[in-house]
Each structure stands twice: as structure tokens, then as C-alpha cells.
Amino acid sequence: MISFLRGTVAHVGLSSAVIDLNGAGMSVNATPQTLSSLRVGDEGKLFTSLIVREDSLTLFGFASDDEREVFDVLLSVSGVGPRLALAVLAVHEPEAIRVAAHSGDGKAFTKVPGIGPKVAGRIVLELAGKLVPHGTAGASVPAVSAESVWKPQVIAAMTSLGWSEKDAAASIDKSLADSPDLAANGNVAEILRATLRWLGQDGARAGNRVGARG
Numbered sequence: 001m002i003s004f005l006r007g008t009v010a011h012v013g014l015s016s017a018v019i020d021l022n023g024a025g026m027s028v029n030a031t032p033q034t035l036s037s038l039r040v041g042d043e044g045k046l047f048t049s050l051i052v053r054e055d056s057l058t059l060f061g062f063a064s065d066d067e068r069e070v071f072d073v074l075l076s077v078s079g080v081g082p083r084l085a086l087a088v089l090a091v092h093e094p095e096a097i098r099v100a101a102h103s104g105d106g107k108a109f110t111k112v113p114g115i116g117p118k119v120a121g122r123i124v125l126e127l128a129g130k131l132v133p134h135g136t137a138g139a140s141v142p143a144v145s146a147e148s149v150w151k152p153q154v155i156a157a158m159t160s161l162g163w164s165e166k167d168a169a170a171s172i173d174k175s176l177a178d179s180p181d182l183a184a185n186g187n188v189a190e191i192l193r194a195t196l197r198w199l200g201q202d203g204a205r206a207g208n209r210v211g212a213r214g
Contacts, residue, residue: 002048002059009044017061019044028061029082031090037063051082060086070094070131077126079119088112095134101127104188106153121157121192128189153188154195171195 010025011018017038018025028046038044046061047068060082062068067089074085074097088097091112100108101124109120151172158168172191175198176183182191 002050004045004047005059005061006043006045009038009040009042012038012040017044017046019046026059028059029086030061031086033090034061034063034067049082058082062089064094066094070097073127073130074123076130077123079122084112084114087114098131098133100124101131102133104128104150104153104190106156106188117152117156118160121153121188122160124153124188125157125192128193150188150191154192157188157192158195168195171199174198 005019005021005026005028007019007021007026009017010020012035014032015035016027016029017035018027028048030046034046046063047065048062049060049068049071051058051060060071062071071082071085071089074080074088075082088109092100092108096108099105104124106117106120106124109115109123110117115123151169154172155165155168158171159165163171172195175195176191178198179194182194
């Protein structure tokens with residue numbers, strides 16, 4: 001694995017740069033912020049992540065190891081490829097992404113071009129527990145508390161999994177009736193998991209859902 005590149009900056013484009021490594025030019029894709037820090041003719045260093053495909057080898061470069069770490073974790077989300085993960089980093093700093101993932105703030109991800117409510121809901125769900133803000137030492141980051149903010153995000157995540165908005169909203173309300181503390185906490189990922197658990201507790205519920213959709 002190529003962990004980083006250090007060499008003379010030979011070219012800086014709109015979405016990539018070329019680093020001269022003793023006569024070998026390495027093309028690296030990066031965010032506009034990272035590219036703006038490079039100067040042709042100066043020495044540059046980028047932390048890198050190599051994406052291997054059947055027909056290509058593509059390097060993505062980052063100004064810090066933290067950016068690369070967040071990028072790699074974003075790639076673990078189903079449906080999120082390297083280009084979209086890089087777009088997230090182009091809009092948000094790594095720490096902002098950690099906070100949004102940890103607190104269940106799906107709206108932060110919808111600010112990224114190409115990410116709608118359904119994808120944002122999936123990102124929040126799949127990143128829960130994987131990205132923790134620095135300096136929290138295991139403490140909880142204040143979560144979204146207003147129902148008008150967190151509920152649409154949970155509904156979006158459930159509709160991406162196949163439920164209708166009406167069924168999703170009703171299921172959320174019923175599951176929170178058994179866990180009012182979750183509603184007060186407002187953590188999107190926790191509420192989503194609790195709702196999915198509630199739906200799975202009674203086989204009749206799943207049967208009714210299947211029958212209604214059939």
C-alpha cells in the first residue's frame with residue numbers, strides 16, 4: 001500500500017495533482033482544499049489511499065492522515081464510492097464528519113452534491129460507532145434533540161430500506177412509546193436501530209408489512 005507521497009509538485013489541476021518522485025510522475029486525485037495547498041515546483045506531501053479496480057489503479061491524496069482515515073471509513077458505506085467520499089471531504093472537515101456521524105446529523109451529509117436524504121440516512125446508519133469525534137474520550141456528543149430535525153432523517157433511512165414514509169413514521173412513534181428516553185436523546189442511529197428492532201419483535205408485524213406491499 002502507498003501510504004504517502006513526498007516529492008516535487010509537477011502539476012496542479014482542478015481535481016488532481018502530479019507529484020514528481022525522482023523522475024516518476026504520480027497522479028493523485030484530491031479535494032480543492034488540498035490542491036490549493038500545493039505549489040508547482042515546491043515539495044509536497046500527501047497521505048494517500050490506493051483504490052484498486054479491475055481496470056484501474058487510482059490514488060487519492062489528503063492533506064492529513066485524519067482525512068485519509070475518514071475517507072477510508074466512508075468507503076465502508078454501501079453505495080459510497082471514492083468520488084463521493086472525496087466530495088464529502090470537499091464540503092466538510094474530518095472533525096465535522098465525525099460529529100455528524102456520531103450525532104446522527106444526516107442533514108450535514110445532504111449538503112454534499114450527489115447525496116440525498118436516503119443516502120444520508122444510510123451513511124448515518126452505517127457509520128454509527130465507526131467515527132467518533134476527537135477528544136470525546138467516549139463521552140456522547142450532544143445529539144439532535146428536536147423531533148422535527150431527527151425524525152425526517154430516521155424516516156429517510158427507513159424508506160431507503162423499503163418502508164413507505166407513512167409506515168416508517170408510524171413505526172417510529174410506536175417504538176418510541178416503549179423507549180421515550182430515545183426520543184429525548186434524539187440520536188438518529190439509535191432511534192433507527194430501536195425502530196428496526198421493534199419491527200422485528202413480532203412476526204405478525206413483518207407479515208403485515210409484506211402483505212400490505214404485496
